[in-house]
Amino acid sequence: MAKEEMKIGEISKPRFEFRSFGQCFCEAHKRMARLSMPVPEKVWERSSDEIYIISRKNDINNTKIRDGKMDIKTFVQAVDGLEQWNPLMKGEFPISAEVLEKEVFPAFMVETPSLTKATYTYEEFIKMVEDNPDLAAVRVHKQRFGYMVNDTICEVGNVLINGAKIVTINSESTEIEDIKKTIKDVGLEGVENINYLQAIKRVIGMSNKPLANE
Secondary structure, three states: OOOOOOOOOOOOOOOEEEEEEEOOOHHHHHHHHHHOOOOOHHHOOEEEEEEEEEEOOOOOEEEEEEOOEEEEEEEEEEEOOEEEEEEEEEEEOOEEHHHHHHHHHHHHOOOOOOOOOOEEOHHHHHHHHHHOOOEEEEEEEEEEEEEEEOOEEEEEEEEEEOOEEEEEEEEEEOOHHHHHHHHHHHOOOOOOOOOHHHHHHHHHOOOOOOOOOO
């Protein structure tokens, strides 16, 4: 079976991903840029502001809110150290109490608070998060630079997590061997694969592990 051609910004079957976070990936970034094939201008540089909902009790469901819309992805499997995630839920505010009770709070693996209304605004939802000691609403700003190496979708990003600046680098594809080749070619062999959930927990002190190159 012919492998799927990867296209930046387009939906494909579930991808595998290598990603890491640290203070600097300067040499790997240089190599990634030089090895990259041309990419669409729309992904040369992108910026976004998001809210991640982090739970002490959950490491398998990744929840973020951007432009009033909530997106939850769930961990599927790890193969050769690479992670595969699938969409679990998409919703927008105001959000129904039923969705909060049956999908959102179960994804955080915490008890659902008392819900007395049919729908809840973004502000009301964030207040419920802030009132739960096991949850945190974390501000994340991303400035991402897109590349394409070995037919894998790549990026280097400057990330602010509640104002703390770190750097992320990644390669993702439906083809595991293409990612492994890219990791080797850009000089990231032996670097820890860290997803956004893990990185944010380390930065805000919910986990005491260091980032990749600290």
